[in-house]
Amino acid sequence: MTCIHNAMFRTLNAVTLQYYQLTQVTDIADFLTYCQCFHEMVHSHHHHEETYLFTAIEAYSGQKGIMDTSLAQHHAFEEGLERFKEYVYSCKPEDWDREVFKGILESFTLALTKHLREEIPTLLALDIYGGEKLKKAWDDMEKRILDGTMDMYRVLPCGLGSLDVTYAKDQLPPFPFFVPYMCHYWYMRRHRGAWRFSPCTAFGKPKELPFAVVDK
Template sequence: MARSFSRRWPERPFSLITTTSHHVYAPALPSNHHAVRVARLMALTHNTIFRAFNAIYAQAGVVDPSKTKDVADFMTFATFAIAFLDNHHQCEENIFFPMLEAQSGTPGLMTHNVEQHRAFDVPLHALRRYVDEVKSGAARLDAAALRARIQDLAVPLEQHLHDEIPSLLELSGKLSEEAINTCYKALHDEAEGTTDPFRIGPLVLGCQDSTHLMDGEMIQFPELPFRLVPYLVDHIVSRRYAGAWRFCPGTFHGQPRETAFFEFGKSEASTRRKSSTSRDEILMQAALDSGITRAKRRFLVDRLATPVFVLMLLFSLYLAVAQYAANLHLPTRGKARAWVNPKLL
């Protein structure tokens, strides 16, 4: 049976964050205050998580359980999404929250956030276990079962990820801008240092919407050192787990991905039935366009292989110099970990 193609963002069951509401929770703060910046970046990180899980939810009913490759790639994508969520909260609990409490001199300042983490431990574990069972072949992919586990997770997780934003804005009354920025940088460095870029890089870029507004503004996220990064991810980094990225809701450039795995709603299906263009013609044109695009990409990759390799070397050098420069002024990730909890070393 022919599949339909969709170019819309999946919107259930998680609702995206569109504002930090800093005019409500911290009306005295200017938009360029570090507390506002950190709150916005955190909100965009949370939206990345929402889009990933919404994509899993939306595609669960379309992936054919009998197609081993599709199921394996789908579960790989789900595994990476869960790992990203796990790592995010582990970095918060091990580095970010303790540093905020230490800098503010207020023990227990972030206790409520940690308690909210514990509120979704059980449903997250149930989802992780089900995905592992499907990957191992111990269970057959069942859309209803997968979606039920995501729905169980959705309520406490969405509540926490929305609630955390105003709690970060409130830090402006307890910490200096420099301290807030230092703590967030330590969180960012810890996250980068404890994740696989071949897994998390494509996942994060593939779950961005370049048109999304935060507080009515376009905020660059993730913060990239230069504009070629999405192209490097698209043509090089993503190849290791290429099959999994078919299930990303977006391209690596922030546009909604054209995918055969998203289900249409009734209104969309009705509109398509009324179209004068047949489904076969649409699919044939899509296949033709896809083939042309792949051919162009192969040509570009062949032509740009050497300069891209040089750029990667320069990028590696840039990262090394940047890390060295950062170490002159800020604690390294290892020092930050030792400061918070020496047992983590």
């Protein structure tokens, strides 16, 4: 969970650090695609938690409402995230308004980052009900996600491009060694311009953010 939350933090940082400097229509078009993928990542994660993980935790712990605080935190950023989705899917690049985008982005990021931080100790506290039960609930959720339909041209580059292999505290998902190569040489091709905004390469190496302003 920490690895996925950290991926969301990195993607959100990349969005936050780069949007204000965009001026060219082609860059804005690519950025909107990147934001759509960010939305899909955040929405999908929380949707699956609510649908599978939280209900499984309630069932095995026998504690009804045990995840209500996390659920309430989801609701706190839901509306802003929905407006973000509407904007990044419907905005034509030539109509892009960075002040409108700023207002929407800032309307939910505090609630989102608070939740991403606080859900981890909430899950750690569930250890008293059996860590292996939580692991099973997590594995079941992951299986359902992998069994579902995914656009690999969006999910894979966005996801891998948010993993940092140099950050030792992250336990990276155990994917086969060739997946980053497939991503780099094939799946990144369709929306190539969008991955310029990623914080890392498909191989998990942190990279320069081309539109971020660097303090000298």
